[in-house]
Amino acid sequence: MRIGLEGISFSVPQSYIEMNALAKARNVDPLKYIKGLGQVEMSVASPCEDTVVLAAEAAASLLANFNIDKSSIGLVIVGTESSVDQSKPVAVFVHHLLGLPQACRTFEVKHACYGAMAGLNMAINWIQSGRAPGKKALIIASDIARYGAGTAGEPTQGAGSVAMLVSDSPTLIEFNLKGEGVYSKQVMDFWRPNYSKEAFADGHFSINCYLDALVGAYESYTKSTGDKSKNLAACLYHVPFVKMAHKAHLRLLEFERGAPFEKDSPALKEAQDDYAKRVSPHLDINAKVGNIYTGSLFLALLKLVEDFDPKASNRDISLFSYGSGCTAEWMTAKVLPEAHLRMKKHPYQKVLEGRVRLTVEQYERMLEGAGKADQNDSNICNPATWGIKKNFLYLGTHNNVRNYAVDGEVIIRAEVPKSEAA
Ligand code: CAA
Numbered sequence: 001m002r003i004g005l006e007g008i009s010f011s012v013p014q015s016y017i018e019m020n021a022l023a024k025a026r027n028v029d030p031l032k033y034i035k036g037l038g039q040v041e042m043s044v045a046s047p048c049e050d051t052v053v054l055a056a057e058a059a060a061s062l063l064a065n066f067n068i069d070k071s072s073i074g075l076v077i078v079g080t081e082s083s084v085d086q087s088k089p090v091a092v093f094v095h096h097l098l099g100l101p102q103a104c105r106t107f108e109v110k111h112a113c114y115g116a117m118a119g120l121n122m123a124i125n126w127i128q129s130g131r132a133p134g135k136k137a138l139i140i141a142s143d144i145a146r147y148g149a150g151t152a153g154e155p156t157q158g159a160g161s162v163a164m165l166v167s168d169s170p171t172l173i174e175f176n177l178k179g180e181g182v183y184s185k186q187v188m189d190f191w192r193p194n195y196s197k198e199a200f201a202d203g204h205f206s207i208n209c210y211l212d213a214l215v216g217a218y219e220s221y222t223k224s225t226g227d228k229s230k231n232l233a234a235c236l237y238h239v240p241f242v243k244m245a246h247k248a249h250l251r252l253l254e255f256e257r258g259a260p261f262e263k264d265s266p267a268l269k270e271a272q273d274d275y276a277k278r279v280s281p282h283l284d285i286n287a288k289v290g291n292i293y294t295g296s297l298f299l300a301l302l303k304l305v306e307d308f309d310p311k312a313s314n315r316d317i318s319l320f321s322y323g324s325g326c327t328a329e330w331m332t333a334k335v336l337p338e339a340h341l342r343m344k345k346h347p348y349q350k351v352l353e354g355r356v357r358l359t360v361e362q363y364e365r366m367l368e369g370a371g372k373a374d375q376n377d378s379n380i381c382n383p384a385t386w387g388i389k390k391n392f393l394y395l396g397t398h399n400n401v402r403n404y405a406v407d408g409e410v411i412i413r414a415e416v417p418k419s420e421a422a
Contacts, residue, residue: 003127003177004170004333006136007066008302010348011057012160012289013045014388016355017363019155025360026150033155038242038283042290044358045144045159046366046386047373050394051082052093052404055142057392058161059098062138065346068165070099074135075126076106079115079294081192081199082144083108084374084402090142097392097406100138112190113238114323116141116162116294121329123166124175136167141295146371148198149364156241158290162298172305172339176316181221181330183213190324197371206324210244211251213328214320218252221330229256232332233315234278234304238322239286239296248320249275281307288352297321306343308335356387376400 019039023030033039045054055078063070078090089108109115109122116139123137142161147153189206192199214237222228229235229252237245253271254260261268282304286296297319304317316332358366372380374397381396383389395403395410404412 001128001168002170002174003124003166003168004174004336005164005172006167006170007062007068007165008162008172008298008305008343009058009062009065009346010160010162010285010295010299010302010351011054011061012043012351012355013049013054014356014390015044015046015358015363015366016041016288017044017358017360021360022155022363026154036243037155038246039155039287039290041288042155042157043159043292043355044363044366045370046388047369047381048383048386048388048393048395049159049390050084050373051080051142051144051161052084052090052097052402053390053392053394054144054159054161055080055090055140055163056094056097057390058142058163059094059138059140060391061346062163062165063098066165066342068136071101072134072136073100073138074104074132075123075137076100076104076140077109077119077122077137078140078142079109079117079119080142081110081112081115081293082142082146083110086194091140093402093404093412094140096412097404111327112323112325113240113293113296114321114327114329116298117319117321117323117329120164120166124177127166127168128177136165139164139166141292141298143293143295144370145291145293146198146367147201149367151198152203153199153201156291158292160289160292160295160299162292162295162302164298170336171342172336173301174334174336176332176334179221179224181217181219181224182328183216183220184327185209185213185216187324187326189326207244207247209324209326210238210322211247213322213326214248214251214330215255217320217328217330218255221332227316227332229318231315232278232318233312233335234282234317235320236282236297236300236304236318237279237320239283239300240291242283242287245279245283245300246275249279285348285352302343302348305335305339306348308340310337310340313337
């Protein structure tokens with residue numbers, strides 16, 4: 001059975017900030033953010049754009065762009081680090097906002113940035129099991145990465161969502177299912193306690209944890225399949241910031257050759273050239289959106305599919321997912337020959353061009369407002385206050401119920417308790 005992606009789409013908040021401006025406001029050399037981290041712009045979510053809104057937008061765009069019949073969807077999984085409720089999953093809000101069929105399973109998965117990859121695995125296994133013939137799975141990665149103003153993590157924030165449709169009639173990507181590469185280890189590199197809206201990270205340690213997990217997952221994959229990375233047409237990594245993918249690729253090549261690269265050596269030059277060929281061309285969206293945790297890897301995948309040269313479609317690509325804490329997975333797939341033609345009908349660049357640039361002051365106000373957006377009976381989520389014009393909107397929490405609107409109509413609303421209505 002062939003299992004893969006029949007659609008992929010993404011969403012970003014309405015606003016963004018330039019890293020150049022942010023660096024200047026923080027008295028940092030802009031080259032640190034632009035060259036040192038590889039980030040050019042960063043998406044900023046307003047109080048009216050939560051994880052549900054971003055997920056619904058990405059999924060709605062997928063359904064429209066790829067002309068998908070809603071009645072075919074039998075599974076909706078949302079992978080997220082930035083959920084909106086301790087009990088109710090983002091997936092069931094999205095299911096309702098999109099008007100999906102009730103004969104459908106919905107749930108949410110958490111493991112830092114790995115959640116959507118876990119969802120993808122569940123979808124693959126579900127389709128392979130043959131229990132729901134003809135049904136398709138909607139896997140959505142949706143996140144708002146928050147470290148807070150003035151922190152070391154601030155330039156690695158971001159917000160957005162990637163939606164993917166998994167089915168047994170793939171037209172974009174076909175997954176290889178002959179083995180698996182997985183790794184887990186308890187580490188305190190990045191976490192977010194229930195009382196905090198902002199993540200805690202041991203930044204430099206987290207980079208090392210990521211690189212160890214990469215080697216672990218890759219080694220597990222090569223033992224399981226015998227495949228080696230040198231045959232891959234492209235290597236995609238989890239991208240908390242673009243420079244991390246560079247560090248990852250070099251570590252992978254060092255592991256393959258069994259020795260570190262020496263400074264200014266021909267071997268290092270060759271590795272840098274390889275990065276320029278097989279990794280960096282796929283990171284443009286990441287550089288302009290920032291970290292979207294669960295979706296960062298799949299933003300790179302979307303860009304790769306759109307640009308893919310069909311002549312390389314006989315070679316595999318790799319996907320490496322890292323979830324702090326930690327767990328990691330290496331998998332491979334093939335990009336199908338017609339994929340880029342399907343993607344080109346809805347170019348990603350248009351989504352980014354539609355964004356509105358914020359000043360640092362506006363960004364700081366939005367960050368502060370978004371931090372209060374979950375408070376009960378607050379009026380912070382008024383779209384007019386923030387100038388947000390979108391099809392899906394979060395309108396705040398009233399009577400302890402989250403309110404959402406689709407195309408100007410409130411479709412999830414706090415019910416007035418019977419005693420007050422009488
Ligand atoms: N010009 C050019 N480059 C410069 C520069 C300048 N003027 N000044 C500094 N740089 C370079 C540095 O040399 C460094 O590059 P290298 O790592 O290649 O040496 C880079 O800019 C960053 O500089 P610092 O290491 O000094 O930056 P920092 O200490 O302020 O923080 C960080 C960097 C640790 C990534 C921080 O942003 C952070 O904590 N981010 C959140 C955690 C994170 O993203 N971890 C990634 C792995 S964990 C994961 O992947 C899960 C997840 O999504 C969170």
